[in-house]
Amino acid sequence: MTVVGTPIKRREDEALLRGRGSFVDNLTLPGTAYMAVVRSPYPAARIVSVNLDAARAAEGVIAAFSGADLADEWAGPLPCAWLVTEDTKNPPHYPVAIDVARYQGDPVAVVVAESRALAKDAAELVEVEYEPLPAVADVEQALSDGAPLVHEELGTNECYVWKLETDGIQAAIDAADVVVTRRYRQPRLIPNAIEPRGVLAQVGPTGDVTLWSATQTPHIQRFVLQLVLGIPEAKIRVIAPDVGGGFGSKIQVYGEGPLAIVLARRLGRPVKWTEERSENYLGTIHGRDVVHEVTFAATKEGKITAVRSEAWCAMGAYLELVTPGIPLLGAWLYSGPYEIPNYSVTFTGVFTNTTPTDAYRGAGRPEATYVLERTMDALARELGMDPVELRRKNLIREFPHTMASGLTIDSGDYHASLDRLLEVLDLDAVRAEQAARRERGDVKQLGVGFSTYNEMCGLAPSRILGAIRYAVGGWDSATVRFQPLGSVQVVVGTSPHGQGHETTFAQIVADRLGVGVDEVEVLHGDTAISQLGMDTYGSRSLAVGGIALWQATEKVIAKARAIVAHQLEVSEDDLEFADGTFRVKGSPDRSMDIKAAAFAAHAAHNLPDGMEPGLEETATYDPANFSWPGGAHAAVVEVDTETGDTRLVRYVAVDDVGRAINPMIVDGQVHGGLAQGIAAALYEEGVYDAEGNLLTTTMATYLVPSAAELPSFETDRTETAADNPLGVKGVGETGTIASAPAVVNAVVDALSHLGVTDVPLPATPERVWNAIQEVRS
Amino acid sequence: MPDRERVGLVVNGEPRLVEVEPRTLLVHALRDGLGLTGTHVGCDTSQCGACTVLVDGKAVKSCTLLALQAEGSEVTTIEGIADEAGLHPVQQAFVEHHGLQCGFCTPGMILTALDLLSRDPDPDERTIRHALRGNLCRCTGYQPIVESVRAAAEALR
Numbered sequence: 001m002t003v004v005g006t007p008i009k010r011r012e013d014e015a016l017l018r019g020r021g022s023f024v025d026n027l028t029l030p031g032t033a034y035m036a037v038v039r040s041p042y043p044a045a046r047i048v049s050v051n052l053d054a055a056r057a058a059e060g061v062i063a064a065f066s067g068a069d070l071a072d073e074w075a076g077p078l079p080c081a082w083l084v085t086e087d088t089k090n091p092p093h094y095p096v097a098i099d100v101a102r103y104q105g106d107p108v109a110v111v112v113a114e115s116r117a118l119a120k121d122a123a124e125l126v127e128v129e130y131e132p133l134p135a136v137a138d139v140e141q142a143l144s145d146g147a148p149l150v151h152e153e154l155g156t157n158e159c160y161v162w163k164l165e166t167d168g169i170q171a172a173i174d175a176a177d178v179v180v181t182r183r184y185r186q187p188r189l190i191p192n193a194i195e196p197r198g199v200l201a202q203v204g205p206t207g208d209v210t211l212w213s214a215t216q217t218p219h220i221q222r223f224v225l226q227l228v229l230g231i232p233e234a235k236i237r238v239i240a241p242d243v244g245g246g247f248g249s250k251i252q253v254y255g256e257g258p259l260a261i262v263l264a265r266r267l268g269r270p271v272k273w274t275e276e277r278s279e280n281y282l283g284t285i286h287g288r289d290v291v292h293e294v295t296f297a298a299t300k301e302g303k304i305t306a307v308r309s310e311a312w313c314a315m316g317a318y319l320e321l322v323t324p325g326i327p328l329l330g331a332w333l334y335s336g337p338y339e340i341p342n343y344s345v346t347f348t349g350v351f352t353n354t355t356p357t358d359a360y361r362g363a364g365r366p367e368a369t370y371v372l373e374r375t376m377d378a379l380a381r382e383l384g385m386d387p388v389e390l391r392r393k394n395l396i397r398e399f400p401h402t403m404a405s406g407l408t409i410d411s412g413d414y415h416a417s418l419d420r421l422l423e424v425l426d427l428d429a430v431r432a433e434q435a436a437r438r439e440r441g442d443v444k445q446l447g448v449g450f451s452t453y454n455e456m457c458g459l460a461p462s463r464i465l466g467a468i469r470y471a472v473g474g475w476d477s478a479t480v481r482f483q484p485l486g487s488v489q490v491v492v493g494t495s496p497h498g499q500g501h502e503t504t505f506a507q508i509v510a511d512r513l514g515v516g517v518d519e520v521e522v523l524h525g526d527t528a529i530s531q532l533g534m535d536t537y538g539s540r541s542l543a544v545g546g547i548a549l550w551q552a553t554e555k556v557i558a559k560a561r562a563i564v565a566h567q568l569e570v571s572e573d574d575l576e577f578a579d580g581t582f583r584v585k586g587s588p589d590r591s592m593d594i595k596a597a598a599f600a601a602h603a604a605h606n607l608p609d610g611m612e613p614g615l616e617e618t619a620t621y622d623p624a625n626f627s628w629p630g631g632a633h634a635a636v637v638e639v640d641t642e643t644g645d646t647r648l649v650r651y652v653a654v655d656d657v658g659r660a661i662n663p664m665i666v667d668g669q670v671h672g673g674l675a676q677g678i679a680a681a682l683y684e685e686g687v688y689d690a691e692g693n694l695l696t697t698t699m700a701t702y703l704v705p706s707a708a709e710l711p712s713f714e715t716d717r718t719e720t721a722a723d724n725p726l727g728v729k730g731v732g733e734t735g736t737i738a739s740a741p742a743v744v745n746a747v748v749d750a751l752s753h754l755g756v757t758d759v760p761l762p763a764t765p766e767r768v769w770n771a772i773q774e775v776r777s
Numbered sequence: 778m779p780d781r782e783r784v785g786l787v788v789n790g791e792p793r794l795v796e797v798e799p800r801t802l803l804v805h806a807l808r809d810g811l812g813l814t815g816t817h818v819g820c821d822t823s824q825c826g827a828c829t830v831l832v833d834g835k836a837v838k839s840c841t842l843l844a845l846q847a848e849g850s851e852v853t854t855i856e857g858i859a860d861e862a863g864l865h866p867v868q869q870a871f872v873e874h875h876g877l878q879c880g881f882c883t884p885g886m887i888l889t890a891l892d893l894l895s896r897d898p899d900p901d902e903r904t905i906r907h908a909l910r911g912n913l914c915r916c917t918g919y920q921p922i923v924e925s926v927r928a929a930a931e932a933l934r
């Protein structure tokens with residue numbers, strides 16, 4: 001029976017549905033002590049003194065420390081793994097600030113007590129004397145003359161400038177019939193995984209460390225913990241138990257992990273820390289916060305000849321794990337699915353007195369796609385062309401396609417996705433309804449917006465990562481192990497937090513080995529079980545980890561084949577393998593099934609000379625290329641022209657994510673991604689005031705949409721096989737990448753007859769209303 | 778140690794006594810006092826709904842009341858809605874319709890859904906979306922949750 005391609009139900013679900021999830025905050029060890037972090041209320045301040053006396057004397061308090069008290073504990077600062085240029089500035093960043101706090105929420109002291117509540121009480125008693133310093137929160141202001149410096153010693157707030165440009169870009173722009181230049185501001189987004197972060201640290205008698213962490217990256221954690229703590233990786237075990245969503249915000253190695261380990265070591269007790277939501281808003285990375293200026297050049301027939309983008313990207317106060325590299329993940333997508341011969345992209349990284357930015361779902365690619373797809377509509381208006389027609393005219397037709405920017409897209413059929421989209425959407429009907437409302441002068445106007453997109457994910461070919469100065473590789477690893485009696489254990493290096501890897505990976509292995517899907521057990525998220533792995537982010541788990549798994553499975557089959565050939569006394573070439581059984585070609589009654597081979601491998605009574613017993617193989621796969629999903633999306637919105645109130649009426653997504661191993665899970669990924677992109681278009685914005693105070697610090701002020709704000713989505717797929725053995729592409733981020741521009745394009749389209757050409761992000765009722773007033777006045 | 782008081786509750790059908798500080802929220806009494814960790818904490822401002830339980834049959838965010846205020850109440854948590862033999866129809870519907878990804882919001886969603894279905898055995902999409910407004914999910918985009926609740930309603934009728 002084939003299970004690949006079928007929507008089998010998830011094996012992960014039952015425990016979670018019964019309330020038996022192993023989320024970090026659900027775990028407690030005997031003797032656990034609780035940590036609370038004292039954070040700077042100032043966006044920038046010198047720490048004059050920290051008085052811990054009252055906190056230490058408080059009930060139930062075990063210990064309290066300032067940053068200075070702990071300074072000797074660190075073997076090194078929290079590292080940044082992606083310094084994108086030779087001279088990227090990377091000021092030291094420690095788990096607890098020592099003399100200067102540089103953003104609101106920067107840890108300045110820590111308290112450990114017998115309970116969570118007592119630790120919190122005592123944290124309130126820590127007296128920190130601050131000398132407030134001038135602060136800057138806005139990227140453009142941070143670069144202006146005389147701006148306060150986030151890091152005095154650097155003498156500038158500029159972190160780096162990175163450029164990718166083809167020859168002759170200016171000439172191409174000068175020669176164009178039509179040139180369109182636009183500016184866009186993409187605000188901060190706060191990831192808001194519903195499970196906040198958390199750690200539980202235990203140090204054993206020989207100094208061995210176990211850290212349970214709500215993380216996407218147990219392997220990366222282990223590696224970084226050695227750098228920060230000087231404890232050899234070999235003595236460190238990181239366990240990611242059930243993790244309640246991440247969306248990029250649980251990739252980083254935050255200070256609280258090493259801090260809990262240091263305290264556990266000093267106190268001889270396990271130490272647990274659970275982030276509160278209000279801490280999460282300040283202390284967990286944010287995404288986006290980028291200003292773009294982009295120029296498109298085109299012929300009057302609508303052939304795009306050049307794209308040039310300049311962007312100023314907020315780093316926040318420090319570089320987190322991959323902060324400077326986030327824009328680069330979008331650096332090759334400013335031409336998107338279009339054939340554009342001249343190309344220029346520049347990023348300037350900028351320090352501000354704000355929470356560090358880093359990967360949030362899509363990471364760099366939503367930013368690029370937003371700019372591109374919004375400007376496609378602007379160009380269409382300029383040319384007097386239909387936006388769909390303009391896209392069609394420029395969509396890449398042949399694959400593989402090498403872009404002007406240098407990378408090669410392996411596969412796709414963007415026209416097919418667009419055709420399918422128009423069919424599902426029934427564009428003519430939507431346009432007719434729009435025309436009727438305009439004709440009648442209805443208060444509620446209709447708009448339709450498009451986004452044809454592609455993206456690069458499946459991070460990533462190690463050589464390319466090396467070339468763009470990413471510190472580590474992009475491979476992944478898997479082990480497939482037959483137990484003696486025929487069940488199969490699979491160990492993967494990826495680390496899920498809601499994506500259903502256990503189910504999907506079991507489907508792949510069960511089909512290929514010809515065993516029941518329930519006979520395959522998938523293990524992950526514990527560095528003691530899975531030694532090799534590069535974890536889960538950038539839509540890489542299936543596109544990279546899944547291929548490693550495929551290859552390990554092939555190696556197991558190869559070894560089993562050798563055993564069977566030996567036992568049946570035939571040559572390996574005479575065997576064919578299907579449905580779990582090796583059969584001798586031409587005499588199919590001479591056969592042996594793979595479970596029998598597994599038993600023989602373990603009994604080791606009769607193996608080929610020199611063969612090691614056991615049937616277990618590990619494969620490590622380093623992809624040759626990124627993964628290139630793509631597709632076409634459309635949003636239909638209804639805008640109340642009197643109040644600015646905007647309602648998303650329909651959302652149609654047609655994606656090409658290659659072969660779907662489990663279509664139900666794939667749809668789930670698309671849906672979740674759409675919700676976050678739509679939220680960015682209409683609701684979410686992390687707001688700092690000019691002094692660097694975060695104003696959106698709760699779910700009441702930062703509007704994570706509920707079920708009531710979102711419609712049902714219409715999703716469909718077209719399929720081209722990716723250039724890998726499973727034909728699969730990444731899917732975790734497509735929805736987020738494609739959707740925000742489709743929605744805002746729709747809002748602008750609804751108001752275009754009034755003369756509106758732009759609505760800033762997010763398109764809240766107030767902003768929409770303002771945009772209408774501007775053209776009316 | 779601060780003063781502690783005893784609270785008597787009927788939790789998932791069983792009388793339980795739990796010692797708490799007067800300021801202890803019901804959610805912490807359930808999680809830390811009774812070890813019922815299926816009730817999750819996702820925020821500190823009573824917005825996410827991850828902590829939702831039934832108190833005397835009504836969905837309540839258990840971070841919005843003190844354990845002492847629940848004295849004498851019947852509390853149903855996610856651990857109490859099914860037996861070992863099989864899932865409750867609402868839980869089963871979440872399996873069938875992929876109503877969960879990471880599962881962190883899920884206990885709260887299920888209990889809110891149970892509350893809705895006890896009042897309205899045949900809710901339409903709008904009603905369900907409205908009823909779930911106080912429960913945030915960051916993974917699913919809600920549609921599969923809405924479908925799960927509709928399917929559960931049908932199964933329960």
Ligand code: FES
Nearest residue numbers: 820823825826840
């Ligand atoms: S924890 Fe109760 S509503 Fe969020």
Ligand code: FES
Nearest residue numbers: 878882914915916
């Ligand atoms: S399933 Fe993850 S928050 Fe809802």
